[in-house]
Amino acid sequence: MGGIIPHPGPPATRGRRGAVELGAFCCYNGSRGGRSRGGGRCFHRKGDPQVTGSGAQRGARPPTDLAALTKALHNIAGAIGQSPALSQVLQVVMDEIENLFPVEAGSLLLLDEEKGELRFERALGSATARVAPFRLRLGQGIAGWVVQQGKPLLVPNVQEDPRFYRSVDQLSGFRTRSILCVPLMVRGRAIGAIELINKVEESFTEEDLALLEVLAGPAAISIESAATYARLQQQVALLNSMHALAAGLQSSRSVEEATATYIRGAQDLGFTWVEVYLVSRDQHRLDPASYAAPAELLEVFTELLGSPVAGLPIPLHGQSPYRDLLNGQVLATHTDDAALLQARQVFLVDLLRSRFWPEDPRWSRAALVLGYIPQENWLAFPVKAEGRVVGALILARGLGLTREDASFLTTFVGLLGQTLDRLQTEERIRRRNRELTTLIEASAAMAASLETGRLLEAIGRQVTTASSLEACWISDWEPASRQLICRLQWSKKEDKGTEGRLEDPFVLRPVDAFPLLRQVLETRLAQAVDAARTPLSEQESAFLAQQGWRQWVLLPMVVHGQVIGLIELGDPSPHSAFGMEEMRLCCVLAEHAAVALQNARLFAAEASVAEQNARLLEAARFRTRQLEVINEVARATSSVLRLDALTELATELIQKNLGYPYVAVALVEGDTLAIHARGPHGASRRRQARTEDVLGWVVSHGEPLVVPNTRTDPRFQPDPEMPGTLSELALPLLWEGKVVGVLDVRSPQLEAFTSADLHLLEPLAAQLATSIGHARLFALLSKGTKEG
Numbered sequence: 187m188g189g190i191i192p193h194p195g196p197p198a199t200r201g202r203r204g205a206v207e208l209g210a211f212c213c214y215n216g217s218r219g220g221r222s223r224g225g226g227r228c229f230h231r232k233g234d235p236q237v238t239g240s241g242a243q244r245g246a247r248p249p250t251d252l253a254a255l256t257k258a259l260h261n262i263a264g265a266i267g268q269s270p271a272l273s274q275v276l277q278v279v280m281d282e283i284e285n286l287f288p289v290e291a292g293s294l295l296l297l298d299e300e301k302g303e304l305r306f307e308r309a310l311g312s313a314t315a316r317v318a319p320f321r322l323r324l325g326q327g328i329a330g331w332v333v334q335q336g337k338p339l340l341v342p343n344v345q346e347d348p349r350f351y352r353s354v355d356q357l358s359g360f361r362t363r364s365i366l367c368v369p370l371m372v373r374g375r376a377i378g379a380i381e382l383i384n385k386v387e388e389s390f391t392e393e394d395l396a397l398l399e400v401l402a403g404p405a406a407i408s409i410e411s412a413a414t415y416a417r418l419q420q421q422v423a424l425l426n427s428m429h430a431l432a433a434g435l436q437s438s439r440s441v442e443e444a445t446a447t448y449i450r451g452a453q454d455l456g457f458t459w460v461e462v463y464l465v466s467r468d469q470h471r472l473d474p475a476s477y478a479a480p481a482e483l484l485e486v487f488t489e490l491l492g493s494p495v496a497g498l499p500i501p502l503h504g505q506s507p508y509r510d511l512l513n514g515q516v517l518a519t520h521t522d523d524a525a526l527l528q529a530r531q532v533f534l535v536d537l538l539r540s541r542f543w544p545e546d547p548r549w550s551r552a553a554l555v556l557g558y559i560p561q562e563n564w565l566a567f568p569v570k571a572e573g574r575v576v577g578a579l580i581l582a583r584g585l586g587l588t589r590e591d592a593s594f595l596t597t598f599v600g601l602l603g604q605t606l607d608r609l610q611t612e613e614r615i616r617r618r619n620r621e622l623t624t625l626i627e628a629s630a631a632m633a634a635s636l637e638t639g640r641l642l643e644a645i646g647r648q649v650t651t652a653s654s655l656e657a658c659w660i661s662d663w664e665p666a667s668r669q670l671i672c673r674l675q676w677s678k679k680e681d682k683g684t685e686g687r688l689e690d691p692f693v694l695r696p697v698d699a700f701p702l703l704r705q706v707l708e709t710r711l712a713q714a715v716d717a718a719r720t721p722l723s724e725q726e727s728a729f730l731a732q733q734g735w736r737q738w739v740l741l742p743m744v745v746h747g748q749v750i751g752l753i754e755l756g757d758p759s760p761h762s763a764f765g766m767e768e769m770r771l772c773c774v775l776a777e778h779a780a781v782a783l784q785n786a787r788l789f790a791a792e793a794s795v796a797e798q799n800a801r802l803l804e805a806a807r808f809r810t811r812q813l814e815v816i817n818e819v820a821r822a823t824s825s826v827l828r829l830d831a832l833t834e835l836a837t838e839l840i841q842k843n844l845g846y847p848y849v850a851v852a853l854v855e856g857d858t859l860a861i862h863a864r865g866p867h868g869a870s871r872r873r874q875a876r877t878e879d880v881l882g883w884v885v886s887h888g889e890p891l892v893v894p895n896t897r898t899d900p901r902f903q904p905d906p907e908m909p910g911t912l913s914e915l916a917l918p919l920l921w922e923g924k925v926v927g928v929l930d931v932r933s934p935q936l937e938a939f940t941s942a943d944l945h946l947l948e949p950l951a952a953q954l955a956t957s958i959g960h961a962r963l964f965a966l967l968s969k970g971t972k973e974g
Contacts, residue, residue, distance in 0.1 A: 255397065258282040263404040272412040279380075279405045280308045286401070287394065288386040291360065295322065295329055296378040296409070304329060304378070311383075320354060327351030328365050333376045338368040340395045366390040368398045370406035377410060427454040431598060435605040441613065444605045445476035451598070452581060453478055459582035462602075463500065465512070465575060472500040472508065472578050511568045511578045567599040571607030638673075638786050645753070645779045646676030652775055653768050655737055655757040660779075661694055662751045663707060670694045670703065670752060699725045706740040707749050712773050714739045718760060736760040741772055743780035750780055808942075815843045816949050823957040827964040829853065833862035834869060836954050840931075844946070848908040848932040852881050853958065854925060859885075863930075865907030879903040880916050881928045888925050890917040890944060894937040908932050915939040917951040921959035929954060 261282055280294060291311030295304040304322040325334040331349050332339050342364050344350040355362055363384050369376040380402055385394070431451030438444035445462040452460040459479050463472035502509050569577035579599055646658045656678050661670040672694040697703045701723050706713050715722075715738040717730050730738060735756035743751040753776050819839050826832045833851040841849045841864050850863035857876050863869065876882045880901050884891050893914040896902040904911060911932045919927035929951045933939065 254286060255400070258286055258401060259404055262401060262408055270412055270415040272409070272416045275408050275412040276308050279401075279409070280310065283380065283382075283398075283401065284310055286397070287382055289382045290384040290386060291362075292380070292382045293329075294378065294380055295333075296413075297324070297333055297376065304333060307378075322351070327354075328367050329379045329381050332367045332369050332379050332381075336369050336371060336374075336376045338395055338399055339365070340390050340392070341365045341367075342389055364390055366394055366398060368395065368402045370402055370409065372406045372410045377406060380405070423454075427451055428598065430454075432601060435601055438605060438609065441475060441606060441609050444602070444609055448579075448598075448602055449476050449478050457581045459580075461580040462569075462577065463580070464577040464606075465502075466499075469502065469512065471502055472511075474499060475577065508566070508578070511566060512575050514568050514570065514575060567596070569599055569606060570603045571610070576603065576606055576610070638783070638790060641782055641786050642674040643676070645775075645782070646674055649741075649753060649755065649772060649775050649779070650676060650678040652771050653739070653755055655739060655755040656759075657733070657735070657756040659694075659754040659756070660751065661754070663749050668697050670697060673751075695725075695729070699723070700729070702726055702740065703752070706742055707752065710742050710744050710747075710749055712739070712741045712769060712776070714769060716760075730756075734758045739769070739772065741776040743776050743783065745780045745784045750784060753779065815840075815946075816953060818843065819950055820953045820957075823954065824960075826957070827961050829958065829961045829965070830862070830871075832957055832961050834864075836957075837862060837864040837869065840929075840950065846931045847934065848905070848911070848930075850905070850928075850930040850932075851919075851954070852928040852930060854885055854927055859928075863905060863907050865905070867907065870907050877903075880914055881930060884916045884918050884928050885925050888918050888920065890915070890948070892939055892944065894939070905932070908934075910934040912936045913938040915943055915947070917944075917947055919951055919955035919958060921955040926955055926958050926962070 262279055276294060280292075283292065289310070291309070293306050293309040296307050297304055302324040304324065306320060322330045324330055328339060328341060328344070328347070328349055328351070330351075341347045341350070344362050344365055350362070350365075354360075365381060365383055366385075367379055367381040370378040370380065380398060382390070382394075382398065428451075431447065431454075434447035434451065435444055438447055441464070448462055449460050461477040461479075462475045464475050466473050500508055502512065565579075565581045567579040567581075568575045569579055579602065642660055645660060650656070650658045658674075658676040658678075659672055660674040660676075661672045663670060695703065697707060702713065702715065702720075703726075717727075717736045717738065722730070730736075733756055735758060737755075737757040737759070739755040741753040741755070742749050743753060753772075755772070819836065822839055823832055823836055826835055833853065836851055837849045840846065848863065848865045850861055852859040852861045854876075858873050859876055859881060861872050861874065861881075863872075876885060878886075878901060880891055880893060880899075880903065883901055891914075893899045893902060893916075896911055896914055902911070902914065912934055913936055914930065914932045916931075917929045918925045919929060929947060931939070931943075931947070
């Protein structure tokens with residue numbers, strides 16, 4: 187069998203532009219464990235075919251009759267007319283060969299003249315799938331020799347021929363005994379080969395060789411015609427793709443849309459791996475903008491790394507060859523450029539090694555997938571805009587790359603650069619408009635609230651919205667104690683704020699232990715910190731680790747030259763670079779926030795004074811109203827000397843002026859209580875024995891009693907006039923040191939009575955007790971007068 191180089195990926199299924207890919211046809215007729223037949227002689231016809239090895243047979247009967255041969259020649263010659271597709275022509279040739287020759291295996295190889303390789307396009311027999319990935323160098327193996335020399339070859343015993351390439355048998359498990367191989371010749375040059383292996387039940391003959399040569403002539407012409415047609419079709423498709431790609435880029439309205447359009451256009455051109463990167467602001471890495479990669483790669487990298495390598499940034503520091511892209515160099519791996527872009531796979535491999543040991547079973551799978559696209563088939567273009575490199579385009583194709591590819595791609599990389607420049611300019615304008623809008627909205631939001639808590643939330647929301655960072659802390663600066671006191675913590679991720687104010691102020695950090703904080707507060711200058719690059723103290727590193735921040739921005743809030751607080755922005759991502767535009771915007775917002783907070787504090791101080799004055803005024807009004815009610819009740823009851831009329835008038839006035847839903851006056855008459863009650867539905871009178879209920883307890887103890895929840899107090903006795911009572915207040919009516927009655931008020935609400943009610947009703951109870959005492963004296967005097 188001809189020598190074959192193992193190829194890590196599947197054979198190409200498309201035609202290629204700019205390279206002639208025609209080849210040789212090989213038939214394999216070997217079986218596992220089979221033995222070659224024949225002796226040790228070597229036969230060859232003078233001037234052209236060669237027969238080597240032992241046992242080549244002469245004079246055997248032709249392998250087929252004239253009618254079958256004529257039909258096969260007709261079908262092969264007419265294949266291009268039936269279907270111009272190269273795959274169809276190759277299939278017709280293989281079918282006719284298989285009909286004429288009883289062999290165990292065979293293959294048709296086409297020559298890639300640019301790379302000097304033979305690629306297996308079609309195969310017969312059980313080894314079809316196993317030989318598909320392999321490639322042969324020109325001159326390697328039997329088929330490589332036939333194509334290189336342009337001569338047919340019959341090898342009855344491959345074990346005796348040094349040109350036989352044994353690696354394929356070892357890798358595929360197939361055993362080759364004999365080979366018959368003829369070149370596919372077009373205008374004096376070999377475009378491939380037909381190879382047959384192990385003729386069934388007999389050995390190859392010179393007649394077999396002659397017959398295969400006869401078939402190879404029209405087969406070569408049909409194959410070249412189909413390949414030419416395929417190239418023309420591909421060029422037409424290429425032009426259409428180029429036109430569609432140009433139109434798509436011109437109509438793109440965002441960088442994401444433009445890069446996605448470019449990805450689709452590159453895939454239409456046959457590229458299986460396409461990546462578009464943008465240079466980071468600090469030019470330390472290439473950030474992924476869009477990518478497309480084979481499903482096998484995406485699956486493996488997702489399993490190993492949590493995300494495909496195609497979606498990870500590429501570092502530009504150190505000895506990275508991608509730094510040459512920043513200088514405008516095109517990186518390509520081509521026939522003569524073996525060293526270029528070699529580091530791409532080195533980067534992928536190192537990335538995997540850094541996370542998994544090589545003995546991990548997943549490692550071998552990853553290493554296999556990394557070879558899916560041959561290393562020499564990569565291209566990397568710098569994407570330029572206005573003379574500066576703004577990104578990179580990385581492509582790979584299993585078919586390989588040609589210099590014609592580079593010519594076409596260079597044009598469209600320039601178009602991509604122009605599109606990115608236009609979109610980035612538009613994005614800068616939109617960003618500036620957003621900044622102005624943000625400032626206007628922030629100013630309005632801050633001016634809309636003078637309450638400190640709401641203002642802090644508005645500041646946190648506006649600052650995180652204006653920046654690319656996730657979290658915001660706002661702290662007060664206490665110069666006397668040299669401490670920062672956290673007042674608010676805000677997370678854009680959850681889109682809600684959580685105030686940091688506690689009952690006791692939360693002391694976040696002593697500033698002297700944080701050199702960066704001290705520097706910002708003393709210089710009044712904002713600072714952006716990258717945890718991976720900025721020198722930090724032990725306390726600062728511990729703080730950032732605790733918060734999970736990799737980016738840290740410090741914005742002092744300054745009013746009239748004095749620092750009143752600090753805004754801190756943090757983000758866990760190491761790649762969210764905080765640019766100068768964001769810094770300027772956030773500094774302006776910090777200035778507005780400082781003024782708004784200062785105004786809110788002044789307003790809060792004034793509001794506190796106003797609130798204290800309002801409380802004093804309300805207390806004075808309450809006392810005035812209390813005295814008015816007491817005076818009115820005293821004036822009204824002082825002239826009433828009949829007890830029943832007195833209690834009725836007292837309950838009516840108290841209910842009317844103080845708004846209690848239930849008021850009762852209970853008079854002590856020996857062991858009974860004479861109760862006059864006024865509820866929501868009117869007045870009532872009743873008598874009841876003195877018990878240890880609320881009224882009896884007050885009479886016994888001579889002290890007021892507040893029942894906040896009547897459901898839990900066993901002393902409570904319901905009144906039909908107030909069935910829904912939930913709280914109760916009872917005060918003793920004391921006259922000359924004795925309890926003469928009880929003033930009772932009730933409410934349908936829990937805990938309805940406070941100390942204010944008690945203070946209000948105590949003078950009323952005293953006045954009412956005096957009136958009751960006078961009424962009883964009057965009753966005694968009246969009774970004595972009548973008896974006398």
